Amino acid sequence: MTKKELHQIVDSLEPLCQKSCKRLWDYPEVGGEEKESANYFREILSEEGFVIVNEAELPHAFYAEYGSGTPVIAILGEYDALPGLSQTVSAQKEAVQEGAAGHGCGHNLLGAASAVAAIAVKRFLEQENQEGTIRFYGCPEEELLSGKVKMSYHHMFDGCDMAISWHPMSANMVYDSGYLASASAHFKFYGKSSHAAFAPEVGRSALDAVELMNVGVNYLREHVTSKARIHYTTDSGGFSPNIVPPRAGSWYFVRAPHISEVKEILERVRKVAEGACLMTETSMEMKIDYGCCELLENHAYADLAYENLKEAKLPSYTEEELAFASKLEDTLSGETVENARKLYDTEGLPLAMKVGIRDLYQRNPLTASSDSGDVSYIMPMCLISTVCWPAAVSPHTWQASASAGSSIGEKGALSAARVMAGIAYDLYKSSEIREKILEEFREKKVDYRPMYEE
Incomplete structure (x- = not known):
């Protein structure tokens, strides 16, 4: 044939x-x-x-x-x-x-x-x-x-x-x-709830940790390869403003030309998240959903x-x-x-x-x-x-x-x-x-x- x-x-x-x-x-x-x-x-x-x-x-x-x-x-x-x-x-x-x-x-x-x-x-x-x-x-x-x-x-x-x-x-x-390598990861932050007006000193805000992490990652953008892309969304936990939120999270995508670069950047993002925990006296769990080459x-x-x-x-x-x-x-x-x-x-x-x-x-x-x-x-x-x-x-x-x-x-x-x-x-x-x-x-x-x- x-x-x-x-x-x-x-x-x-x-x-x-x-x-x-x-x-x-x-x-x-x-x-x-x-x-x-x-x-x-x-x-x-x-x-x-x-x-x-x-x-x-x-x-x-x-x-x-x-x-x-x-x-x-x-x-x-x-x-x-x-x-x-x-x-x-x-x-x-x-x-x-x-x-x-x-x-x-x-x-x-x-x-x-x-x-x-x-x-x-x-x-x-x-x-x-x-x-x-x-x-x-x-x-x-x-x-x-x-x-x-x-x-x-x-x-x-x-x-x-x-x-x-x-x-x-x-x-x-x-x-x-072709294709940018990519990875998806979820970050869950845990704090301590309290009345935001009556006893704010007791609370430890998981949402503060999310916001500080995002600020840190935005500064990180200057120090990664120019072709990398970092995207995120946030979850405030659904609490009303008068409650110090004990739970909050963020979802990150990291893209770069090579999977090795993605892994390196994602590790640096993790360190930023850990820094946010130190600043807010909260804890954090990171779960990598997947990564593709x-x-x-x-x-x-x-x-x-x-x-x-x-x-x-x-x-x-x-x-x-x-x-x-x-x-x-x-x-x-x-x-x-x-x-x-x-x-x-x-x-x-x-x-x-x-x-x-x-x-x-x-x-x-x-x-x-x-x-x-x-x-x-x-x-x-x-x-x-x-x-x-x-x-x-x-x-x-x-x-x-x-x-x-x-x-x-x-x-x-x-x-x-x-x-x-x-x-x-x-x-x-x-x-x-x-x-x-x-x-x-x-x-x-x-x-x-x-x-x-x-």
Whole structure:
């Protein structure tokens, strides 16, 4: 079977891709609640002949496996939605259900395309009697930055050799590097309650400790790497002002280019919290919820992904689709639209119609965080994106949600499936390609331990 014939298998699965995109978009489920989405993929993959492997501690995580022997190739799928981003397929902000969840990051497309790619690769392995194993990974809680970290903690990625990942975006491109490493931690402070007017000297305010911690962290910002980000929210405990609050808390996110920097900054944040306790004679408990890594660079793997991105057929768009994309861009500032079209070289159109230049990831760095980075620390992982919304639209917006429910998003998903299937084809066919990728991975690999505690 040639790669072109494999692409034809992907194209024959277009009805399934469209059905899956729409199924998830119509029934969005936020992180931790993806029961129906996970079961949908379990069902269609089981019917295709995959063996479903579940993890008792993670009810919405699984992998579906077909084949035998090596290499074992993973294709990563996600399906969690975002709270509050319910949206109709329209060019104006209009919720399907006010306050409900929606696929503003396009994970309905992400899960659908990855499943279709896995099915196409399965049929290739089957028809060619090709040695090797394909796994589709159903990954929950990506928007919580925790799903794959937990899956790693429970050894669900054991036995895999390489991973293929993608994300809906505004451009057809590859990422050699990307994602900010991130960690989440909760701080709970405990003091002593008292009447704030009658006996204030008796009280020890946990809320004072929270406020002093936040002041200290704000001074800390000057003395961390310039690319680090520290975010927080607070919980006053719900006490009225005439009570010295005995309980209060804060929730911190720390982001930086590398997980080693995140750990270092988080330790310094802990010391600030301890200082706040000393100043207020309170006590404190710190719990690290999770931490996720950046994408570990692998230029050899990115080169392979880029070649497949160029080989695969890109979508063409109807006048109606281009008009819809233009209307979505009309809801954004003219400067934003102009800059995005220039960055992605759209030639004046609202959608990027060609493959981006090889180093586009350097001009347009991926500064969000994702638990997919952890997978790249376990095995070589490539990352591609395809056009699923207009050039000027950002993920986590109602505009992205509208496009993710449209035929533009569906075409982007099928395009990604072609590319991922092609990458897998090359990995199965060429031990030389695999070894080159693995050699670079071994050179850059560092000790990895999931930053997660039950």
